[in-house]
Amino acid sequence: MHDRMPVIVTPDNYEVWLDPDVNEFATIRDILRPYDAAQMRRYPVRTKLNNSRNEGADTAAPVMLDTETP
Numbered sequence: 001m002h003d004r005m006p007v008i009v010t011p012d013n014y015e016v017w018l019d020p021d022v023n024e025f026a027t028i029r030d031i032l033r034p035y036d037a038a039q040m041r042r043y044p045v046r047t048k049l050n051n052s053r054n055e056g057a058d059t060a061a062p063v064m065l066d067t068e069t070p
Contacts, residue, residue: 009031016028044062046061
């Protein structure tokens with residue numbers, strides 16, 4: 001997670017978000033509100049995700065972290 005998180009558009013807003021004729025900020029203002037963190041999930045991924053030349057579903061697949069147990 002970082003300070004440049006993408007906009008997360010819910011399906012009920014797809015039509016407005018993708019409409020090329022919408023050019024008033026007031027029309028999309030509510031779409032740009034922070035997404036509910038309770039609706040998100042996070043998981044570790046391979047470092048190859050950091051390179052835009054890497055493609056494929058496995059690039060963003062969850063991985064197990066090696067952690068030591070006390």
